[in-house]
Amino acid sequence: xxxxxxxxxxxxxxxxxxxxxxxxxxxxxxxxxxxxxxxxxxxxxxxxxxxxxxxxxxxxxxxxxxxxxxxxxxxxxxxxxxxxxxxxxxxxxxxxxxxxxxxxxxxxxxxxxxxxxxxxxxxxxxxxxxxxxxxxxxxxxxxxxxxxxxxxxxxxxxxxxxxxxxxxxxxxxxxxxxxxxxxxxxxxxxxxxxxxxxxxxxxxxxxxxxxxxxxxxxxxxxxxxxxxxxxxxxxxxxxxxxxxxxxxxxxxxxxxxxxxxxxxxxxxxxxxxxxxxxxxxxxxxxxxxxxxxxxxxxxxxxxxxxxxxxxxxxxxxxxxxxxxxxxxxxxxxxxxxxxxxxxxxxxxxxxxxxxxxxxxxxxxxxxxxxxxxxxxxxxxxxxxxxxxxxxxxxx
Amino acid sequence: xxxxxxxxxxxxxxxxxxxxxxxxxxxxxxxxxxxxxxxxxxxxxxxxxxxxxxxxxxxxxxxxxxxxxxxxxxxxxxxxxxxxxxxxxxxxxxxxxxxxxxxxxxxxxxxxxxxxxxxxxxxxxxxxxxxxxxxxxxxxxxxxxxxxxxxxxxxxxxxxxxxxxxxxxxxxxxxxxxxxxxxxxxxxxxxxxxxxxxxxxxxxxxxxxxxxxxxxxxxxxxxxxxxxxxxxxxxxxxxxxxxxxxxxxxxxxxxxxxxxxxxxxxxxxxxxxxxxxxxxxxxxxxxxxxxxxxxxxxxxxxxxxxxxxxxxxxxxxxxxxxxxxxxxxxxxxxxxxxxxxxxxxxxxxxxxxxxxxxxxxxxxxxxxxxxxxxxxxxxxxxxxxxxxxxxxxxxxxxxxxx
Numbered sequence: 062x063x064x065x066x067x068x069x070x071x072x073x074x075x076x077x078x079x080x081x082x083x084x085x086x087x088x089x090x091x092x093x094x095x096x097x098x099x100x101x102x103x104x105x106x107x108x109x110x111x112x113x114x115x116x117x118x119x120x121x122x123x124x125x126x127x128x129x130x131x132x133x134x135x136x137x138x139x140x141x142x143x144x145x146x147x148x149x150x151x152x153x154x155x156x157x158x159x160x161x162x163x164x165x166x167x168x169x170x171x172x173x174x175x176x177x178x179x180x181x182x183x184x185x186x187x188x189x190x191x192x193x194x195x196x197x198x199x200x201x202x203x204x205x206x207x208x209x210x211x212x213x214x215x216x217x218x219x220x221x222x223x224x225x226x227x228x229x230x231x232x233x234x235x236x237x238x239x240x241x242x243x244x245x246x247x248x249x250x251x252x253x254x255x256x257x258x259x260x261x262x263x264x265x266x267x268x269x270x271x272x273x274x275x276x277x278x279x280x281x282x283x284x285x286x287x288x289x290x291x292x293x294x295x296x297x298x299x300x301x302x303x304x305x306x307x308x309x310x311x312x313x314x315x316x317x318x319x320x321x322x323x324x325x326x327x328x329x330x331x332x333x334x335x336x337x338x339x340x341x342x343x344x345x346x347x348x349x350x351x352x353x354x355x356x357x358x359x360x361x362x363x364x365x366x367x368x369x370x371x372x373x374x375x376x377x378x379x380x381x382x383x384x385x386x387x388x389x390x391x392x393x394x395x396x397x398x399x400x401x402x403x404x405x406x407x408x409x410x411x412x413x414x415x416x417x418x419x420x421x422x423x424x425x426x427x428x429x430x431x432x433x434x435x436x437x438x439x440x441x442x443x444x445x446x447x448x449x450x451x452x453x454x455x456x
Numbered sequence: 457x458x459x460x461x462x463x464x465x466x467x468x469x470x471x472x473x474x475x476x477x478x479x480x481x482x483x484x485x486x487x488x489x490x491x492x493x494x495x496x497x498x499x500x501x502x503x504x505x506x507x508x509x510x511x512x513x514x515x516x517x518x519x520x521x522x523x524x525x526x527x528x529x530x531x532x533x534x535x536x537x538x539x540x541x542x543x544x545x546x547x548x549x550x551x552x553x554x555x556x557x558x559x560x561x562x563x564x565x566x567x568x569x570x571x572x573x574x575x576x577x578x579x580x581x582x583x584x585x586x587x588x589x590x591x592x593x594x595x596x597x598x599x600x601x602x603x604x605x606x607x608x609x610x611x612x613x614x615x616x617x618x619x620x621x622x623x624x625x626x627x628x629x630x631x632x633x634x635x636x637x638x639x640x641x642x643x644x645x646x647x648x649x650x651x652x653x654x655x656x657x658x659x660x661x662x663x664x665x666x667x668x669x670x671x672x673x674x675x676x677x678x679x680x681x682x683x684x685x686x687x688x689x690x691x692x693x694x695x696x697x698x699x700x701x702x703x704x705x706x707x708x709x710x711x712x713x714x715x716x717x718x719x720x721x722x723x724x725x726x727x728x729x730x731x732x733x734x735x736x737x738x739x740x741x742x743x744x745x746x747x748x749x750x751x752x753x754x755x756x757x758x759x760x761x762x763x764x765x766x767x768x769x770x771x772x773x774x775x776x777x778x779x780x781x782x783x784x785x786x787x788x789x790x791x792x793x794x795x796x797x798x799x800x801x802x803x804x805x806x807x808x809x810x811x812x813x814x815x816x817x818x819x820x821x822x823x824x825x826x827x828x829x830x831x832x833x834x835x836x837x838x839x840x841x842x843x844x845x846x847x848x849x850x851x852x853x854x855x856x857x858x
Contacts, residue, residue, distance in 0.1 A: 193548075196547070
């Protein structure tokens with residue numbers, strides 16, 4: 062028996078290129094459906110887990126998916142805006158806690174998430190270094206954002222202008238890094254968290270400028286009438302919020318009309334959730350309330366056909382590859398007819414010669430199976446990271 | 457749900473198609489507890505850590521919560537809590553509190569510049585936000601350690617209307633009940649007692665202001681809007697600071713106001729400078745100190761301060777017309793709080809060092825004659841008149857000593 066196995070091994074080792082191709086082909090045939098299934102399950106679980114951990118979202122009428130992706134993953138595509146008054150509306154109904162989100166700006170590609178401290182509690186984010194944001198102009202970095210921006214507590218980051226050609230638009234705000242979050246293995250790791258009001262300041266809805274009553278601002282004053290001072294655009298606006306100038310920062314207009322991209326509503330139980338959703342079902346409603354889990358499930362259900370095609374394609378490809386492999390084996394056996402005759406002539410039994418051929422095929426199949434298992438394990442281990450990277454890149 | 461296959465959907469599909477993500481299978485919830493629900497501390501009935509942004513809120517919270525709450529009010533004594541700004545330590549403490557009681561109506565400008573957890577903020581006046589009053593004339597000005605500030609557009613001293621204070625107390629009670637449901641009955645019982653006390657104060661203030669028979673009033677600061685509405689006062693405000701001499705422009709505006717508003721009394725947050733009081737007296741305007749009680753009082757509590765305010769108003773109403781002299785709060789309090797008239801007191805007359813300044817210099821500096829005058833300080837409760845030498849230099853803070 063050992064002789065049979067030795068001869069089979071020597072044959073495979075001698076024809077190493079052919080053996081490797083056969084093993085790789087078989088491994089791929091096995092891996093494609095299994096590994097993809099693992100990848101698919103992980104991706105689905107990740108998408109759904111964050112969606113299910115976010116009970117309800119209030120946002121502008123329009124694409125529910127865009128709203129969900131922006132709220133869950135801080136995607137670059139922005140949904141329509143809702144007013145801050147929606148927060149008060151959710152709170153006044155009394156069925157849920159409201160967490161406002163304003164995701165519009167970036168710091169060198171990292172999303173700036175304007176929110177309140179409740180978000181950290183809601184997502185169970187904890188600080189790894191520094192302290193929580195305390196005043197306007199403070200920010201807290203996600204773990205990966207801190208690495209990407211090469212910043213830590215005490216450093217500063219600057220918001221990126223939306224367009225270099227829009228000189229009168231959003232201007233860069235230098236923000237002090239108050240703290241860095243611990244790694245949370247999610248989209249929060251990539252975010253730059255600021256107070257909602259800081260995000261509004263970046264947008265220009267609030268600002269701080271030099272005191273118009275001081276002599277150094279006299280050149281910018283156009284007129285004084287009673288308590289009203291009119292100045293031109295040369296008034297120096299602060300692009301950094303510090304202890305010295307924070308008192309000069311103020312907001313114009315009604316804060317309840319300031320923009321949000323979403324309001325996360327967190328009801329304490331299913332009954333409250335159902336009642337709250339009922340309040341937003343009116344035909345005349347100008348905002349929409351979505352359950353992110355339902356939106357993501359709907360998305361996944363929408364592409365079930367794609368999955369079917371992919372699965373069918375993988376099966377057909379596998380069958381074709383199997384047939385090709387079988388053909389390779391058959392042709393190989395035919396080509397090795399003289400080799401078999403030689404083995405018979407030197408005293409080899411029929412069973413022994415058949416055993417050598419069978420051992421070769423079984424060894425190739427086992428090696429292919431082992432390789433497929435190893436690839437599946439690697440997919441299981443690193444697949445989730447690959448999916449998150451892809452979501453970050455494509456989201 | 458509306459099915460919208462749009463650009464985002466296509467992007468989503470392409471994203472998932474790229475990753476070959478098929479239908480969800482075996483999705484898990486993650487099992488996170490509902491945000492904002494009863495915390496383990498709440499279930500155990502631990503002491504509720506509460507931060508209040510004004511003294512009246514602290515008082516109301518302490519009355520309702522009793523030993524079940526630990527209420528902090530961090531504005532230092534002497535600072536106006538409306539314009540004070542907390543330091544990093546105070547902000548951290550507020551962020552860690554179970555509840556932060558806000559007055560609402562724009563009270564505490566620092567709140568707009570501070571990161572606080574929205575779910576733990578209790579806007580106590582939100583229930584009557586449709587009844588907020590606005591300040592007639594918002595002026596930016598500077599005084600004291602808080603620096604420059606404006607009184608904003610919304611009047612924020614909501615608690616000066618005791619009925620509104622009851623509504624604010626009800627909001628606090630509801631927040632306490634939600635945070636510590638195990639003590640709900642206790643909070644309700646305490647609230648009932650507090651409500652009764654506040655209604656008593658309301659009745660006393662109603663009687664006190666009723667004695668003025670609708671006489672027009674002035675206010676040194678625009679902080680009495682809700683008081684005026686509650687008690688139907690014909691009240692007009694100026695911007696006089698008790699610890700600063702009014703500007704000549706301010707005096708001229710006051711005189712202009714009086715042509716149409718013949719007020720005999722001016723409500724002050726605290727005693728003005730003696731020189732201010734003297735000049736007001738010369739104009740026939742008496743002073744009634746009506747403490748808004750935004751900060752911690754030196755003695756007593758919110759209710760006693762309102763009681764004292766009512767007593768001073770009532771005492772002013774008892775003064776004969778034409779004798780609207782300055783009502784010296786200490787003497788009034790002494791006279792009113794003592795059921796029997798106090799024993800005659802020795803009268804001590806002091807002269808002010810400022811009087812030794814060359815009269816010509818004072819005249820040049822202040823554009824009015826340098827003089828010391830002997831004025832009478834009527835004390836209606838005790839029927840004691842006190843004389844004192846009194847300096848007209850505005851910066852001089854020497855007061856007649858009783």
